[in-house]
Amino acid sequence: MAMSDTPLLQLRGITKTFGSVEALTNVDFEVCAGEVMALVGDNGAGKSTLIKCVAGTHAFDSGEILFEGKQVHIHGPKDAARHGIEVVYQDLALCDNLDVVQNMYLGREVNKFQILNEAAMEHTTASTLKSLAVTTISSIRQPVATLSGGQRQSVAVAKAVQWNSKLVILDEPTAALGVAQTEQVLALVRRLGEQGLAVVIISHNLHDIYETADRITVLRLGRTVGIYDRRTTSQQAIVEAITFGVPTKVSGIPAAGPAEVEE
Amino acid sequence: MTSVDVPGPEGPKVTEGEIQHGIVGLYQRAWFNLRTGNLGAVPIIVGLIVVVLLFKFTATNFFTSVNFVNLINESAGTAMLAFGVVFVLLLGEIDLSIGYLAGIGALIVAELQLPGSGHQLNGLLAMVIAVAACAGIGAVQGSIVAFVGVPSFVVTLGGFLIWQGVILNQLEQRGTIIIQDRWINYTDSYGFSPGKGYIVALVLSALYPLSVVYKRWAARGTQIAKVNLYAFLARTLGVAVAVFGTVAIANHAKVIKTTLGLPLSGVIIIIFFILLTFLAKWTTFGRHVYAVGGNAEAARRAGISVPRIRVLVFALSGATAGMGGIIFAAQVNSVALTFPPGNLLLNAIASAVIGGVSLFGGRGEVRGALLGAVLIGTLQNGLNTLNVSNGWIYIITGLVLLGAVTLDTIAVRLQARSGR
Numbered sequence: 234m235a236m237s238d239t240p241l242l243q244l245r246g247i248t249k250t251f252g253s254v255e256a257l258t259n260v261d262f263e264v265c266a267g268e269v270m271a272l273v274g275d276n277g278a279g280k281s282t283l284i285k286c287v288a289g290t291h292a293f294d295s296g297e298i299l300f301e302g303k304q305v306h307i308h309g310p311k312d313a314a315r316h317g318i319e320v321v322y323q324d325l326a327l328c329d330n331l332d333v334v335q336n337m338y339l340g341r342e343v344n345k346f347q348i349l350n351e352a353a354m355e356h357t358t359a360s361t362l363k364s365l366a367v368t369t370i371s372s373i374r375q376p377v378a379t380l381s382g383g384q385r386q387s388v389a390v391a392k393a394v395q396w397n398s399k400l401v402i403l404d405e406p407t408a409a410l411g412v413a414q415t416e417q418v419l420a421l422v423r424r425l426g427e428q429g430l431a432v433v434i435i436s437h438n439l440h441d442i443y444e445t446a447d448r449i450t451v452l453r454l455g456r457t458v459g460i461y462d463r464r465t466t467s468q469q470a471i472v473e474a475i476t477f478g479v480p481t482k483v484s485g486i487p488a489a490g491p492a493e494v495e496e
Numbered sequence: 497m498t499s500v501d502v503p504g505p506e507g508p509k510v511t512e513g514e515i516q517h518g519i520v521g522l523y524q525r526a527w528f529n530l531r532t533g534n535l536g537a538v539p540i541i542v543g544l545i546v547v548v549l550l551f552k553f554t555a556t557n558f559f560t561s562v563n564f565v566n567l568i569n570e571s572a573g574t575a576m577l578a579f580g581v582v583f584v585l586l587l588g589e590i591d592l593s594i595g596y597l598a599g600i601g602a603l604i605v606a607e608l609q610l611p612g613s614g615h616q617l618n619g620l621l622a623m624v625i626a627v628a629a630c631a632g633i634g635a636v637q638g639s640i641v642a643f644v645g646v647p648s649f650v651v652t653l654g655g656f657l658i659w660q661g662v663i664l665n666q667l668e669q670r671g672t673i674i675i676q677d678r679w680i681n682y683t684d685s686y687g688f689s690p691g692k693g694y695i696v697a698l699v700l701s702a703l704y705p706l707s708v709v710y711k712r713w714a715a716r717g718t719q720i721a722k723v724n725l726y727a728f729l730a731r732t733l734g735v736a737v738a739v740f741g742t743v744a745i746a747n748h749a750k751v752i753k754t755t756l757g758l759p760l761s762g763v764i765i766i767i768f769f770i771l772l773t774f775l776a777k778w779t780t781f782g783r784h785v786y787a788v789g790g791n792a793e794a795a796r797r798a799g800i801s802v803p804r805i806r807v808l809v810f811a812l813s814g815a816t817a818g819m820g821g822i823i824f825a826a827q828v829n830s831v832a833l834t835f836p837p838g839n840l841l842l843n844a845i846a847s848a849v850i851g852g853v854s855l856f857g858g859r860g861e862v863r864g865a866l867l868g869a870v871l872i873g874t875l876q877n878g879l880n881t882l883n884v885s886n887g888w889i890y891i892i893t894g895l896v897l898l899g900a901v902t903l904d905t906i907a908v909r910l911q912a913r914s915g916r
Contacts, residue, residue: 311799326793326794326798327791327794328790328795329791330789330790330859331783331787335783335787339794339795339800340799340800341798341799342780344780349783350714351714351715352714352715352717352718355718356718374720
């Protein structure tokens with residue numbers, strides 16, 4: 234792996250319980266800058282819970298988060314944003330009645346004495362979309378409701394990237410999209426990695442993962458099964474890890490066994 | 497995927513991004529808006545013209561300059577309440593307490609100006625206190641909605657009963673409180689002298705082009721700065737004709753030998769209209785109101801304090817209700833048990849809805865309240881001059897409301913089909 238030595242984000246031994254249910258047990262996870270890390274697992278494997286712990290939506294019971302090698306405490310979305318962590322949720326979180334520019338700056342409007350500076354917002358939005366090669370939107374002043382699913386997802390991703398973020402987490406970014414639109418979003422995800430961001434993509438779709446990810450973390454029943462290199466691991470091996478994987482006790486190291494199965 | 501495929505009547509098939517400048521662009525824009533159901537204020541202005549013409553040929557006392565001034569004074573209070581309703585509806589909430597809250601505003605102002613009561617205040621100060629008190633009541637109601645999570649319908653229905661009860665308790669024994677303070681009564685009876693009226697008209701009609709030019713300059717190089725020159729000139733001319741026409745008619749209105757002149761109530765309404773439009777469209781607060789109404793969860797995730805926005809909007813609704821109540825009290829120089837007059841609450845909500853404000857949040861403009869209030873005011877005033885019974889006035893107002901909302905719903909469906 235050609236990543237830098239210290240991962241941008243490292244989770245160590247994260248445990249989270251809801252009442253008597255242990256949603257996450259001693260989970261380890263990492264992602265480096267310039268890398269697309271896929272987080273996969275069956276329903277109930279704990280993917281969303283893990284992400285919500287990173288985003289500050291959930292407090293975890295034990296374990297630690299290291300960001301750029303230093304331990305950090307994230308107590309809410311604003312803490313996460315301050316560290317440069319942005320999450321693009323499955324259900325998008327865009328306001329349909331507002332236009333692209335207004336959505337991109339939602340909650341962080343450029344203003345002077347509370348009066349909006351529309352020109353500055355429009356210029357930056359245009360250049361952000363251009364830098365991400367999102368070119369299919371005919372007018373950034375049209376309401377988001379008029380956009381296609383792929384365009385909306387692109388806006389949601391661009392919104393996350395805009396804030397000098399270092400880590401972008403995408404929760405099922407292609408779940409509701411058609412074939413062409415899926416390709417459009419996957420290309421965008423790859424571009425984020427190429428631009429030096431750390432990207433975490435959660436998906437059920439192995440095709441999407443093999444199109445984008447450098448490494449793959451498999452969770453099963455709230456435990457880490459292993460971390461696999463996409464280039465040396467077959468899809469079959471990943472499917473086995475998702476369905477029958479035995480959680481590794483050693484943290485962070487690509488597991489022996491299934492990971493070594495060559496295509 | 498670069499263009500939105502818009503079904504609808506035949507016309508130039510352009511997308512929003514392709515609309516040109518000049519007179520061709522004007523035509524393209526009109527077709528684009530018509531096909532996508534984005535009719536804006538056109539239907540209501542057409543409706544208003546139809547209503548006015550209808551009454552001109554049927555009622556004898558309608559199309560007179562004196563009645564025109566009366567119409568402004570009558571509609572002012574409703575318009576003021578409707579302004580607050582716009583913001584509440586933009587959030588997707590409802591405020592049923594505003595009718596009696598207007599009564600509370602009027603009651604406080606009447607009590608505070610009462611000569612010989614031992615606590616007589618200057619009328620202007622009394623009005624500020626009354627409006628602030630109503631804003632406070634609105635904020636309390638809004639807090640129950642925002643922090644406890646009780647639906648606004650229930651909270652404000654409670655307010656509806658409570659404030660009605662307070663008014664009953666206060667006025668049952670006393671009957672009527674006469675308002676003598678001239679400042680308070682001015683809000684719905686003062687008329688500018690003809691000369692001053694024209695100066696006001698000049699200032700008001702200059703504001704629209706100046707604001708557009710300023711926005712163009714401030715946002716130069718962006719899409720929002722693109723203004724179609726012909727549409728701009730037409731609107732500027734329209735505003736000027738409307739404003740100067742209003743002043744000219746009001747200056748022509750004479751009761752016996754006294755010229756009525758431009759009513760202050762109309763100017764107050766226009767000032768609030770400008771301020772609240774600015775608040776809705778040019779400030780972060782306004783942007784957040786639209787965002788919360790469009791998708792509260794998205795707004796929350798974007799770091800907007802949704803409860804704070806809700807409390808502020810209900811406070812604003814309380815304030816405009818209080819101010820509207822004062823205008824109504826000034827109209828009759830008193831507060832009586834019959835307050836609020838007629839169907840104030842429903843007229844105010846109907847004004848906003850007829851003006852195109854969605855009940856489901858996120859869609860609508862402040863100007864809708866103004867146009868809706870003028871339409872309802874004209875309708876009810878005209879029917880009164882025709883000596884139509886109250887029953888028929890309610891029925892016709894109801895039918896107009898139904899028609900306007902039906903038209904709006906069809907427009908929204910067109911918009912949905914075109915992906916708007």
